[in-house]
Amino acid sequence: MNRRTFYMFMSPSLLVMLMLMVFPLVTSVWLSMQFMTFRNINTPEFVGLANYLEVFGDRKFWQAFTFTMTFIAIAVPAQISVGFLIAVLLDQVSSRIRGIYIAAFLMPFIVVPVVGTLMVKQLFESGGIVAWAYRALLGTRFIFTEQSVKSLIIVHSLWAATPFPLIVFFAGLQTLPDELIEASMIDGATRLRQVRHIMIPHLRSLFVFVGLISIMDAYRVFDSVFVLTEQNPIYKAEVMMLYTFRTAMSVQRLGKANAMSVITVVMILVVLVPFLLRTYKEQTEER
Amino acid sequence: MRRIDNRYALTVIYALLTIYALFSVIPFFWTTIQSFKTPRQANSRVPLFIFEPTADNYTDLWLKTIPDDPLLVAAVLVAIFGLLAFAGMQARRFPFPRGYVYLGILAVGFAVLWSIPGYVRTQTFYDYFLNTIIVTFGTICISISIGCLAGYALARYSGIAGVVILVAALGFRSLPGMSYILPYWWFGQRSGLYDTHILLIITLVAINQPFTIWMLRSFFMNIPKEIEESAMVDGANRLTAFLSVIIPIMWPGIISTALFTLLLAYSDFLLVRILTQSNWTLTVAISKYAAGEDPGHITLAAAAAVSAAVPIIIVVFIFQSQLVKGLTSGAVKG
Numbered sequence: 001m002n003r004r005t006f007y008m009f010m011s012p013s014l015l016v017m018l019m020l021m022v023f024p025l026v027t028s029v030w031l032s033m034q035f036m037t038f039r040n041i042n043t044p045e046f047v048g049l050a051n052y053l054e055v056f057g058d059r060k061f062w063q064a065f066t067f068t069m070t071f072i073a074i075a076v077p078a079q080i081s082v083g084f085l086i087a088v089l090l091d092q093v094s095s096r097i098r099g100i101y102i103a104a105f106l107m108p109f110i111v112v113p114v115v116g117t118l119m120v121k122q123l124f125e126s127g128g129i130v131a132w133a134y135r136a137l138l139g140t141r142f143i144f145t146e147q148s149v150k151s152l153i154i155v156h157s158l159w160a161a162t163p164f165p166l167i168v169f170f171a172g173l174q175t176l177p178d179e180l181i182e183a184s185m186i187d188g189a190t191r192l193r194q195v196r197h198i199m200i201p202h203l204r205s206l207f208v209f210v211g212l213i214s215i216m217d218a219y220r221v222f223d224s225v226f227v228l229t230e231q232n233p234i235y236k237a238e239v240m241m242l243y244t245f246r247t248a249m250s251v252q253r254l255g256k257a258n259a260m261s262v263i264t265v266v267m268i269l270v271v272l273v274p275f276l277l278r279t280y281k282e283q284t285e286e287r
Numbered sequence: 288m289r290r291i292d293n294r295y296a297l298t299v300i301y302a303l304l305t306i307y308a309l310f311s312v313i314p315f316f317w318t319t320i321q322s323f324k325t326p327r328q329a330n331s332r333v334p335l336f337i338f339e340p341t342a343d344n345y346t347d348l349w350l351k352t353i354p355d356d357p358l359l360v361a362a363v364l365v366a367i368f369g370l371l372a373f374a375g376m377q378a379r380r381f382p383f384p385r386g387y388v389y390l391g392i393l394a395v396g397f398a399v400l401w402s403i404p405g406y407v408r409t410q411t412f413y414d415y416f417l418n419t420i421i422v423t424f425g426t427i428c429i430s431i432s433i434g435c436l437a438g439y440a441l442a443r444y445s446g447i448a449g450v451v452i453l454v455a456a457l458g459f460r461s462l463p464g465m466s467y468i469l470p471y472w473w474f475g476q477r478s479g480l481y482d483t484h485i486l487l488i489i490t491l492v493a494i495n496q497p498f499t500i501w502m503l504r505s506f507f508m509n510i511p512k513e514i515e516e517s518a519m520v521d522g523a524n525r526l527t528a529f530l531s532v533i534i535p536i537m538w539p540g541i542i543s544t545a546l547f548t549l550l551l552a553y554s555d556f557l558l559v560r561i562l563t564q565s566n567w568t569l570t571v572a573i574s575k576y577a578a579g580e581d582p583g584h585i586t587l588a589a590a591a592a593v594s595a596a597v598p599i600i601i602v603v604f605i606f607q608s609q610l611v612k613g614l615t616s617g618a619v620k621g
Binding site for chain 1 (some may be wrong): 290317321447461577596
């Protein structure tokens with residue numbers, strides 16, 4: 001295919017991405033230097049870097065940042081290890097039964113995030129089945145507090161996000177040749193050592209890929225926190241995205257919210273750029 | 288000897304898998320049960336599993352007044368959609384191309400859905416449902432049309448520009464939606480498109496475009512070049528060859544990508560929440576049921592959650608093989 005035809009075929013999609021992805025990002029940087037509320041959308045006031053200074057001095061911003069980082073540090077390793085464990089176990093089961101298990105495992109992944117969160121929340125409402133078990137076992141009522149809401153956000157993420165590493169690792173294990181396992185059996189390797197010395201090295205690149213995606217998904221978690229906290233600040237469980245959202249929509253400080261979103265983009269790029277460079281190299285070699 | 292044959296070990300494996308499967312499905316199971324209870328039953332101290340089910344939550348959610356002959360209305364609807372589904376399954380027996388059959392089914396289905404409020408007094412929840420259909424359907428159509436052209440070009444072009452576009456798209460995809468949506472809000476306010484379907488559709492198309500072109504490209508790469516080359520030797524130009532030879536054999540890939548686009552558009556919460564004021568989709572409408580003081584909100588929230596989940600579960604059930612294929616192939620190839 002020559003260059004001209006390439007751009008002809010590419011142009012509609014390219015136009016959409018330039019107009020609605022590149023241009024908004026530039027606009028966001030510009031908006032972040034304005035003082036803008038819902039009242040002066042058409043006549044913003046240029047304030048330079050004042051919004052950024054305000055964000056860095058904002059106690060609530062750092063609170064949201066700390067919680068987001070804690071969330072990533074707990075949820076992502078948990079999702080990946082549970083996903084890996086279940087994938088290895090699933091690999092042991094006969095293929096006829098696998099289908100049923102996979103269907104069950106995928107349910108939380110496919111359902112709309114807001115709906116899934118509402119469903120998990122139902123278990124903990126008064127009259128809910130987990131709330132009842134909690135009372136029966138511990139003797140006290142389950143109440144929504146700062147600690148319990150934060151734990152609930154993490155449990156929900158384990159429920160909703162684990163299917164992704166699970167399915168990817170399971171698919172990766174299917175590409176592992178049987179001969180490798182058999183050879184190691186003859187050498188007298190135990191099952192545990194097979195996992196450690198054959199399966200994990202075989203899935204290494206997938207671990208990197210899944211880890212990166214999971215970290216970025218955890219960073220931009222919004223829907224579930226929105227539903228579980230009901231936007232109530234007493235739980236102190238705001239994540240970065242929710243705080244940005246509230247700054248823009250409830251507090252109506254659009255410039256400041258855009259400054260936060262620019263800071264977020266910069267932080268994500270730090271993680272992302274090495275991965276993008278690697279993809280670039282791979283794709284140029286493949287070409 | 289890949290598999291364990293020790294009986295005790297196998298029992299433990301099955302037990303662990305079953306526990307995890309229960310962990311995955313219990314919220315669905317419990318919410319469905321709650322949605323058929325009265326608020327009193329739903330709030331009882333000990334969870335009730337045996338009770339007299341009531342459909343009140345669903346009728347409260349969807350209807351302003353219950354029609355005089357609810358069974359007749361339900362029977363007519365079931366008959367119409369059953370007939371449409373049957374026509375869809377038998378599409379290859381019609382004396383004209385299958386595409387026309389599917390288009391006809393879609394047209395009739397939409398006409399029926401849109402004429403329902405003329406006969407039955409529905410709640411705003413039904414309007415949100417119709418909004419969801421417009422937005423999801425519009426997004427899929429535009430996104431797949433322009434995505435197919437781009438995905439094909441990226442699969443066949445070997446210049447460096449193709450790689451740059453792909454990597455840039457991956458980068459855009461990885462940024463949080465918030466970074467685009469706040470500027471979209473500002474565009475929307477300035478242009479007067481705020482709270483319209485058009486704004487939702489074009490922004491959803493844009494946000495999903497990187498994913499769409501990556502996925503479609505990987506499907507186009509599996510199609511051998513010789514196919515369109517032979518058509519082009521016969522005198523067709525690139526576009527004709529693409530439309531008449533490549534697209535017809537691409538349907539499995541297109542359906543798979545469309546399914547993921549559907550899931551993304553149907554699920555989107557943040558974008559719709561920020562860019563609309565009253566023209567919500569179901570996802571946003573449902574978040575309103577999350578909080579509430581009166582005891583009835585639990586059962587109503589359960590009914591709303593089940594109502595929004597059912598269409599997706601039906602679609603996924605119909606296309607499940609494409610879904611798993613797309614999930615594993617797309618993900619493993621990275």
